[in-house]
Amino acid sequence: MRISCPPFDPVHCDDPDLLDSAFYAHGDPHALWARLRAENPVYRCDPGDGREPFWVVTRHQDVSRVLRDYETFSSRRGTMLCIVDLSMPDIASDDMMPDTDPPRHRQLREPLNRALTPRAVSEQKEPIREIVRSVLRPALDGRTIDIAQEALMFPMAFTGTLMGLPQEHWPRMAELTTRTIAYDDPDYSTGSPTSTVRQAHHELFEFFREEISRRVPTDPGTDLIGILRSMELDEGPLSERQLILNCYALLLGANVTTPHALSTMVALMGEHPEQFRMAREDPGLRAGCVREVLRWSSPASHFMRYATRDVDLGGGTIRTDEPVSVWLGSANRDERAFDDPYRFDITRHPNRHLAFGIGPHYCIGAGLAQLGLRVFLDELLDLVAEVEPAGEVAHLASNFVAGYKSMPVRLVPRHRNAPTVVGSE
Template identity: 50%
Template structure:
C-alpha cells in the first residue's frame, strides 16, 4: 500500500525517478526504497539535463551522511529541488551552514524551543488544535489534512510572534516553497512558483525584521536580531533567511505528521482503541506516527571528500540524497518495520534528522502532536475514511494534501 501499511510489493529500479515530485505524490516510494535497501543501498540517478545524485536508503548510511558534516556538507544546498544550484543562503541560514558557524547560530535559539518558552506556546497550540478538531463535534465529512494546515502558524507563530491574521497567506506561501509542483500551489511552472513564494516570504520577513529591530521582546525574530557571532551581529538579511527557514520547517513537518498518523490509525483502528483505553501510550503514538509518516522526506548533502557508504563510494563533489522515509523502515533497525505499533519501544527514527542539523523545532513538534492526540482522544470516538487521500506532490515533504474523514464524537 502507498503508505507502507504492509510490506510493499517488490519493485524494480529501471526507470525509477526519485527526483520527480509526481512520483512521490502518485507512486509508491516505499516499494522502491525497499528494493534499494536490499539491492542498491547506494544508487546513482542521472537526470535528462545531466545533473546527478546518489540516493542512500539505509538507516546507518543516513546517520553518517547527516551526522558527518566534514565529509558531507550542507552549504551547497540541503533540498533535492536545489540540486546543482548554489545556495544563496549558504553560511547564513542554519540549514545551509556547517559547524562551527552553525553551532554559533543555533545555540542562542535553543532556549526558544525548550523550557519556559515552549510552555508559554502551549496555550496557543491547544487553541489551534481545538480549532482543527472543531468539525469532529458533529457528524459529517471534513478534510483533516487541510484543517491540520492551521497548526504551523500556531506553533511558529507563537515562537516568532506573528500576527494570527497573517497565517493564511504565510501558510500558502510556505506551501508553494515546499511543494511547487503540487496543484494546490503551482503557478505556471515549479520555477515560477518558487520565485513567487520566495519573493513574497522574503518581502514579508524583510518588513517584519525592519519593524522589530531595536524593539524589546522574547520572540525568535528579536532574538535573531540580538545575536552575535565571531563575525559580529547578524545582518537583517541573515535574520530574514532564518525566519523563512523556521517557518518552512514548521509547515513541512507538523501538519503532515498529524494527518498521516490519523490515516494510519484509520487503517489500524485497534491502535487508536488501545490508546483510547490507555493514555500512557500517547507518547508512543507520537513517536510511531513520526517514524511512519517521516514528513521531511529527503535531505541533500554534498560529499567533501571521497566517502565510502554501503554499496560503494561517493566521489568528492557529488550530491547525496538521504531518504528519511526509507531509513525509518530499515529492517536492520526496526523490528517488523511495516507494522504500525504504538507500543514500539526501540524507535530510533530519523524524522527530525540526525547530527548537527537535528531539527531545532523537534520539541515543539512533539508538543503539538501530543496535544493534538490528547484533544482528539477526548473529542473523537472513531475516525473513519470518507474519501480517497491525496498525497502532496513533492520530493521534499511526504504529506497529505487531502484527507477526507468522518468522525464519531465522544458523548461522555
C-alpha cells in the same frame, strides 16, 4: 505520498526518477525504497537529462552516518534536492542555519535552541490545546472535514505566535510555504516550477522584511525574531538578508512537515482503532504513539549533503563534491533497524526513528512539533470515538515532503458527558 506496505506491486526501479514530484503523488516510493535498501542501498541516480547525478542513501545506518559526519558530508551547498541545478552555488550558504556547518552552525543555532527546548515550549501547551479544540470541536457534528486542509494552519498558529508574526498573514504564509515544496503540484503551481518557487520566496521574504523593519531597533524583543535580532555572527548582528533567511528556515521547517504527521495520525486512528484505544486507556503509551506516528509518516522525505572528500559508503565510493541525498522515510522502514518495520505499533521499543534527522542539524523544532502532536493526540482521544474515511485521499506532489493534499474524514464523537482525560506523561 502513499504510505504503502508489502506485498508491494512490482515496480520498475531500474532507472527510478526520484526527482519527479508526480512519482510522490501517484507512485509508490515505499516500494522503490524497499528495493533500493535490499539491492542498491547507496545508489547513484543519474536523471539523464543534463541535471547532475546524485547519490541516494536508503539504509538507517548509512543515513545516520551521513547526517552525523558533517566534516565529510557538508550542508553548506544546500540540503534539498530541488529544481535548481545541483552544481550551482547555494545562495543561503553560511547564512541560513540549515545551510551551515559547525562551528559556524552552532553560533546560529544555540540561541534559538534555548528558546525551543521542550521545557521552553511547554508554555505553548494550553494555547495549542485551544487551537486543536477549535479544529476538532466543530467537526463533531457529523460533517465531513478535510483534515489535510485543516492541518495546514496548525503549525502556523504556534510557530507564528513564537515568531511574533501578525495573525492576518498566517493563511497566506501557510499557502506560500507549501508552494515552495510543491512547486509542480497542479494545485500549488503558479507557473513553471522555478517561477512558482521564486514568487513564493519573494512574497515570503517581503513579509519578513516588513516584520523586521516594524520592530523597534533598540528593543529586539524576546520572540524568535527577537532572538535572531540579538544574535551575533561574524562579530556583528545578522544582516537583514541573514535575518530573513533564518525566519524563512524556521517557518518552512514547521509548516511543511507538522501538518502531515497530524493528518497521518488521524488516518491511523481510522486504520488501527485498537492501538488508539490502548493509548486512550493508558496515557503512558501516548509518547510512544507520537513517536510511532512520526516514524510512520516521516514527513520530511529526504535531506541532502555534499561530500567534502572521497568516501566509501555502503559499498559505493562517493567522490568529493558529489551530492548525497538521504531518505528518512526509507531509513524509518529499514528492516535492519526496526523489527517488523511495516507494523504500526505504539509500544515499539526502541524506536530510533529518524523523522527529525540526527546529528548537528537534528530538528530544532522537534520539541515544539512533539508537543503539538501530543496535545492533538490527547484531544483526539478525548473527543473522538472513531475516525471514518469519507472520500478519496490525495497526495502532495513533492519530492521533499511526504504529505497529503486532501483527506476527507468524519469524526464520530465520544459520549457528550464522557470525562475529560488528559494524559499526564
